[in-house]
Amino acid sequence: MNQPDDLLKYPIGRAKLPSEPLTGAERTALIQQIAELPAQLTVAARAVGGVGLEQPYRPGGWNGRQVIHHVADSHMNAYVRIRLALTEDNPTIKPYEEQAWAELPDVAATPITVSLALLESLHTRLVTLLHHLNEGDWQRTFYHPGNQRTSTLDQTLALYAWHGQHHLAHVKSLIAVD
Template identity: 80%
Template sequence: MDESLSFPIGRMKLPAGSLTPAERTALIQQMADLPAQLAAAARAVGGEGLQRPYRPGGWTGRQVIHHLADSHINSYCRYRLALTEDNPTIKPYEEHLWAELPDVAATPITVSLTLLEALHTRWVTLLHHLSEAQWQRTFYHPGMQREFTLDQALAMYAWHGQHHLGHVKLLLP
């Protein structure tokens, strides 16, 4: 399989140490920009185009958009847990099964796009107000059997948004 179809922006690389303030600012801006970028890409692809998978065996554009809302809700909650508990163990979920639930086919993508816009507004506000010490707080991911700092989670989810935006853009005519 063509790696560029699975990873249109390349594979994620987690930072080994703390991010600099400038790196954080750039990643937070990516988070802030994602909802509008995704909505524009979805409009450009069009309704019929979003029914197609972005690669053989991949999700449809519709599934990708709903997945971003699901995934980023989970990540936002993980941030809040890490900020209020000592290294909480988060709950993984079966994202491929979530993508098959009936609401994914029955709900207009505009609902998830609106949800992402509101969620990212709230999340970005939180991110702008974290102290240096808060960026180093952690959560444990039992599925990956490792802990993540909030710095690393920021890098991961900024990448995640751009990664799936890339999938939607693969559907452009």
């Protein structure tokens, strides 16, 4: 059942992870979402503007600056997790404290353009890697001790495509904030 805060917290809905292997067409569409995210996030951040990015996207939520830096932090972790899954047998990944990372001093002190550029370069590498995976690679796994779940790379692809769109919607919601 939806909570009152769900629409603000999850403007595109909660992530839905595939239980079966994705088709090639589904993977291509998700990879395209990941490829397009840095440019989309840059456009949205420019539309919001510097003052607007200091506003939270919901009561008690992060401000736009924190969201943008978080996307870069999160997707760096995803990239490493994917590489670990491709080179090790079901590795246990290291979770991180997202809220604590969002409150570190570099988040307020670093221009968002740094994380947007980082995201552009990171997604170039990530998309290149994803385009070169074979069918078996997509079923490789890693274990996340925080949620006590094993995830396939298909599920990871779906999660991070959703994650990018989820936070893009948060930033876009700040465009209307005065």
